[in-house]
Amino acid sequence: MPAKRPKNPARELLFGDLWEFDPAPETAPAHIAPRYDLFINGKSTPPKSKKWFDSISPGDGKKISEIALANEADVDAAYAAAAAAFPKWSATPGAERGKFLYRIARLLQDRSREFAVAETIDGGKPIRESRDFDLPVAAAHFFYHAGWADKLAFAAPGRTLAPLGVVGQIIPWNFPLLMLAWKIAPALACGNTVVLKPAETTSVTAMKFCSILQDAGLPPGVVNIVTGAGDTGAAVVKHPAAAKIAFTGSTPVGKWIQHTLAGTDKRLTLELGGKAANIVFEDATIDQAVEGIVNGIFFNQGHVCCAGSRLLVQESVAAEVLKKLKLRMRHLRVGDPLDKNTDIGAINSRKQLEKIRDLVGSGLQEGAEIFQPDCRLPSRGFYFPPTLFSGVSLSHRIAREEIFGPVLSILTFRTPEEAVEKANNTPYGLSAGIWTDKGSRILDMAAKLKAGVIWANTYNKFDPASPFGGFKESGFGREGGKQGLLDYAKIV
Amino acid sequence: MSRLPVSKTPKCLVGGSFIRSESGRVYPIASPSGEFLCNIPLCTRKDVRNAVEAAAKAGPAWIKRSAYNRGQILYRLAEMLESRSEELAGSISTTTGDHPAARREIDAAIDRAVHYAGWTDKFEALLGSVNPVASPHFNFTVTEPMGIVGILAPEEAPLLGLLSMVLPAITAGNTVVALASKAHPLPAILLGEIITVSDLPAGVVNLLTGSRADMVETFATHEHIRALHATATRTERTSIDQGASTNLKRTALLPGESPRDWFNNGAAGLDEIRQFLEFKTVWHPIAS
Structure with missing residues (x-):
């Protein structure tokens, strides 16, 4: 069968775009009792x-x-x-x-x-x-x-x-x-x-x-x-x-x-709960930051209390980050959780899926701009595509409420002070991310962000030796x- | 005719200013023999809110002080307490009638301030940590003050109890709004005066007097108070925790029915400071 190239105006080479992946299900028995x-x-x-x-x-x-x-x-x-x-x-x-x-x-x-x-x-x-x-x-x-x-x-x-x-x-x-x-x-x-x-x-x-x-x-x-x-x-x-x-x-x-x-x-x-800010400065290694942003929000379908659900990007690199992020999101494979190639599995329950849909609906209603890559969702089970909102303001529900799903909101800032103010403008205080090449800025931002866990040039890392927990209403x-x-x- | 002494009008300390309650109300206190001594401000919810505002303003600058500087300021507080120790003892014994006990309390309170002065630049090294995580990250945990701590001081040990609750909170870098003993408020009034001459920046410690019943709920529910340290009855503890749940305040509540031995040095130190600190963990990749 000849490979079919989907409509792709940007003509980027997308891995998995030309060929369908064969299913690679994990088949080990789970031994679940009736x-x-x-x-x-x-x-x-x-x-x-x-x-x-x-x-x-x-x-x-x-x-x-x-x-x-x-x-x-x-x-x-x-x-x-x-x-x-x-x-x-x-x-x-x-x-x-x-x-x-x-x-x-x-x-x-x-x-x-x-x-x-x-x-x-x-x-x-x-x-x-x-x-x-x-x-x-x-x-x-x-x-x-x-x-x-x-x-x-x-x-x-x-x-x-x-x-x-x-x-x-x-x-x-x-x-x-x-x-x-x-x-x-x-x-x-x-x-x-x-x-x-x-x-x-x-x-x-x-x-x-x-x-x-x-x-x-x-x-x-x-x-x-x-x-x-x-x-x-x-x-x-x-x-x-x-x-x-x-x-x-x-x-x-x-x-x-x-x-x-x-x-x-x-x-x-x-x-x-949390509503973590993931802050990208203009001097950050953008490709690395994009990987971190994806891991920050799409890890475990976004069912993570410390998910980096509010992306704060410095204005000068916002367009570049957005472009690369959209491209990266098109590589994400949504589907059968048991498939070893799957990046985003199933939403945990119907109830949670409805909550995500409701909040995404509110984002659209309040005027934010949505992006979802083309992806075929399985017909059975509970699935939601990776979603990105740009043009989000701090007053939007999607920027304030914990969505607990694969939904990212992008906001911009100009100065580090503005980033701190926006990041801390939430009753939550569980975690935050900082992306910059400047060590002194990392330590300064880490001191000013009101959150219990700060990830610098990384995100969603956990270890039993590393204390985890929140400030404020987290x-x-x-x-x-x-x-x-x-x-x-x-x-x- | 002998000279009539000039008596002092008791005032509370809020944001470095001496205030009488916005309520315009007072309550009289008397000597053990029933003789009128003076009128004490009956502070209100509004006074609590004003004090919280003052504490909020003072917070950022207080955190920025170096640990060494905070230690010197607390030591200066001890110096000021010592220089007015006889007056302080008198402020307790006028209402309790027991001067030797008051004297012992003052000595313990001064020593407690010296004790905490030495903690400011040491607790971090003992409470924080560098954490050996299994990935190539430099991972460390540091402490950070919670913000504004509300304090309800015990009725007994009106100076030692109050200071034993205030000192660990400010040692940790927090700012404080404290309500003094109702029956024996005079040492708190005097403490306010001493604080203003001890290099402690205005608003770091705010002291109120009056009835608990008027203010407990505000202490418990105020959005900007991050933690509460209270000596409280069981009923008060219930309402404090219920109120605290509106913004998930941290509470450290001491049972009023079994009063603490404030003279015991176990009532002071690192574990008291820890109660008013948040732990912040930072992950930083290690790479060339």
Whole structure:
């Protein structure tokens, strides 16, 4: 069959333009059970609610499993198991606790491929990302925190750390297993026991992880996992046995949790939304910046709280950046998350897809100019093409609200002061990016940007040794590093 | 006839100026024997808002001071406290009646200021870090002040408690709006005067007096107050955290029902400073 050249007025050579890619699906079995119960006291436990809900694969919209719906009584049983396990676990020598965490890290590495496939089927993210990012970094978090367990006396100068008790943890659907690792690893290293609730659309890898806990021989009750939606989460937050709540998710829910916990003296850490500015100065290496911008907003379909969703470009290079960015976006391959060539997979849920559509609609209505590359979206499942808005002003909804999708807004600035002012003009403060060739400017901008994580000439980098968390309405507390450890312990 | 002494009208400190409440209202305080001493301003929500504005204006310049300079300023504060220590002790004992206890409190408060003066250029080295990430990046975490910290001081230890809450916040580079003890407000009034002669820039510390009930909600809900440090009853803690949730304020709440031993040096130091700092992590590629 002769190659067909699509209408292409610019006549740039586009990789993959002349030839269709053959499908390259990842075929390793994911071993997803038809039904998952709760994980309480080291055992798979049917829910007292006697209810299960469907888990849908966003890649094709098909049901992949049934997940137990935990009610208040189930959450209560989970807390009871965690509370019963706490005295022994907290008294276990740190070196021994650490060895459990090392085992978990190793077992996760052993089954990395299987878990990556399950993560992609369940959540819709490209297999390339779950394979190369989610799984290795999740294992790294367990490995990193394993080493802290017997070194808690070194985390706070002149003091040592004592566990808090039972920690209630609620995690989001964008990095299901990774967020589980971020939450469980430091909690266990400090000697706490855990009740964790995964997001309702992405419970599969958390439930698969329970088998790793069993294989590692982790004492029953140290980690308990309850599944369900908002009501289950509310029961986790409100339970009197919780010494601390750790939540990653949206800012409105974070505010509700702080309000709900008022007067209980429970500890709380929140890792919430963001509307990060990614700032490109005229002296930046533009090609490198364009790669960083793409990674900043299209990584994980833009389902990233720290996504670089507001691109601030210095006016003198705005036209060039825009042109190169549009070209680069036409190379992005949207489609089957299990295909190894896919750059942008499926939107996590129908609900999220509708939210993205609504906000993109508002961008059009408010007069911003839209660009979407031609791309054929799969007919089944939830997909949204990579989208770029130019001519955006700070008052537009797309520049203020967290979209949590592959949608980038471009604004311009003239001076560094203007960039700082625009970047900080948001109630959020999770992350920011700076692209410039000038080292002194990086440090100056980094000091002035009100955000917890600053990426200079890079974006969306994560590491267990590097603390992550926000300023302002992006929440409080840190995850990772010695700073993150302190949020799971009393300083004594 | 003996000379009639000139009595001092108590005023609060906001933005380096001595103000009486915009409410025009006051409450009287009396000696332990019931003798009238003076009228203390009953500050209001509006006064809190004005003080927040003053603290916001003072913030950027205060952060820009070098750590060494902030240390010298806090040490100067200790010098000024020492030089007026007898007067300060009197300001406590006029309402408590216990002069030796007041004297002990002043000594501890002065020593506390000296303690924090030495922290300004050291906490960063202990709390920040260079992080060994697995990719070719130079990755470091530094601290940054939160901004404006609201403080509700305890009723007991009216000077030591207040200073023990204010000092870590300003050591960390924040600016402060503090509400003093209602029953024993005189040392806070005097502290305001001492602060203005201690090289501390105007607006870094703002001191209000009056009824908590009039102001707690504003402290809790004010958009520009980033953190709250309060000694509070359980009911107050509930309403503070509820209010704080409107803009996700950081709160460090001490139970008023089990008062802290402010004389204990455990009530001071690095962990207190850490409570009013944000951690900022910067990634920088390593490449030639």
